[in-house]
Amino acid sequence: MRFRLPQKSGPERDAELLEQYRTEKDLRVLGRLYARYMDLVYGLCLKYLKNEEKASDAVMEIFEVLVQKALQHEIREFKPWLYVLAKNHCLMLLRKSGKLQEQTFDPAVMYSLSPEHLSEDSDAETREAQLKRLEACIERLPDEQRHCIRLFYLENLSYKTIAGQEKLDLGSVRSYIQNGRRNLRNCMES
């Protein structure tokens, strides 16, 4: 079980915590607020910095920036504001290291491959043909990818359950499924 900083839940809590921090300047309050979004900030930093250590350091640097800026700026909605702050910080780090390139975001990459997403508008015959093709593509996958894809998509098991069942670590299962999904997509589009 992961350690989590104690936090209250509630729709208006972000604004309350922010106001409390601005009044009392208590870092514990800001820490509780930041902890709610640290998963998102770390993932964002991973995307841009592509390195766990650099991303971890960036998460803490962003908190230091937040300590100052939360007092200086009027913040209406914390989450979108933090998103911009974190993204700008990562881009600034990339600019400093001379590694800034145009980042492209392909929404299709985010979209899971599943039978529900196969040409939903098409008729039954086309859909049947696509399913057959999908099955053929699955058969062409490397063993580990094929096995994990089947367990995840056909038996509806979670990553953790597959990891336990197959005696694999969670990262490997996630990696097999992700790579298998990409290979399937390429196979289906070819």
Place this chain on the structure above:
Amino acid sequence: MKTPKEGNDLLRRWLEGSANRFEENRLDEAASRDPFLAEALEGYRSLASKDHEETLHVLNKRLGRRSRPSISWSTGWRVAAALAVLVVVAWAVWRVSDPFGQSDSLAQDTAPLTKTQPAPQRQLPSSSPEEKKRPTRYCIQSEKSQAGETGACPHSIRGSGENPRLALRV
């Protein structure tokens, strides 16, 4: 309509590995409406084989330590200065009150040395029979004494200035 909070919860379940394909679909749908979540998910998926849970656990600890109130430098210096003053005052009070009555112990220690003291007998090879019969004399010799006087007092206690206790020469 899915709320941003649900997106965060789904991400949490996905990171823990508890998400099944239906939840992952919902997560992707939530990400399509939330650019912060979308970019974070893209980041996690770009390093899919890594143990993100462990890293996030460490980050939570780091944040906890950073958020903990600590004594600032200025406060620390104030405390140190107050302690130093306290020590000096305590020492001064102890000296004035003199609980053990030892303020003039040095003078008391030196007092016996101002008198001629019997010393252990020592055989001098060059001593004549008359000298052997003569009792050994001790005297206090200060640095101010003349060189000639030293010869007259073979067993002497040499002192520095007014304190003869500091050197003993026989």
